[in-house]
Amino acid sequence: MLIVQTTCTNVVLGREGHGNVTGQSEDQPISEVLPNCDPLNQYFTVHKNGTIGCTTCSVCLPGSGVFWQCQGFNDTVCKKCEDGVSYSVVIDYTRVCDECNSCEDGQVLLRTCTKNHNVLCGRCKPGYDLDNVTGDCIRKEKIEQAMTKVWIRPTLSIPKHKGKEFSKSILLIAVTVVGGVLILLLIVALAVYVHRKRKCRMNRSSEDSTELIVWSQSTDDCEI
Numbered sequence: 001m002l003i004v005q006t007t008c009t010n011v012v013l014g015r016e017g018h019g020n021v022t023g024q025s026e027d028q029p030i031s032e033v034l035p036n037c038d039p040l041n042q043y044f045t046v047h048k049n050g051t052i053g054c055t056t057c058s059v060c061l062p063g064s065g066v067f068w069q070c071q072g073f074n075d076t077v078c079k080k081c082e083d084g085v086s087y088s089v090v091i092d093y094t095r096v097c098d099e100c101n102s103c104e105d106g107q108v109l110l111r112t113c114t115k116n117h118n119v120l121c122g123r124c125k126p127g128y129d130l131d132n133v134t135g136d137c138i139r140k141e142k143i144e145q146a147m148t149k150v151w152i153r154p155t156l157s158i159p160k161h162k163g164k165e166f167s168k169s170i171l172l173i174a175v176t177v178v179g180g181v182l183i184l185l186l187i188v189a190l191a192v193y194v195h196r197k198r199k200c201r202m203n204r205s206s207e208d209s210t211e212l213i214v215w216s217q218s219t220d221d222c223e224i
Helices: 140-156 160-223
Strands: 002-005 010-013 019-023 042-046 052-056 064-068 077-080 107-111 120-124 128-130 137-139
Touching (some): 120 128
Antiparallel strands (some): 002 010, 010 019, 042 052, 107 120
């Protein structure tokens, strides 16, 4: 047993490093008595000769995690992980047990979770397909339904309260297109009619001129 004198009290350090108050004093502070240990991986220990030294923190082996972290006069306290609940695969003095994962409903379970390793999941079960976006196994029926919804979505995406307006717009566009086609046909027909009429007039004018020239020549012959 060692008595460490602080500025206000005498602390009795037992074998496990716990302090008990025994009295008051005005001697050295405890910070000048304790060695300069690494707080990250060492703790204070009391040797048989009464001196205080530094000891490397104990580590927790796979299958167990830290229950009480190494600090002060206390070494690491480990606790076994629980099968099906938690696991640990590392050797460490600060890490606790990790929580077990679980497989999806559509995945094959290859190995259950134990204290020494996590669960291991396989491929999708028969009747399931892997979703490349989410990585989940989805029933083929749900995939087919989703694809059907995607195909009919353009017709279902029109709100009900806008259905009449949409129908009117379609009807107006159709009437405009048909009207434009009819007007274009009418213009083409009118152009053809005018062209033919002009051609007929030109033919008649040429025929009249020919007859007039022939009649004039006949008259001259009669006068001679």
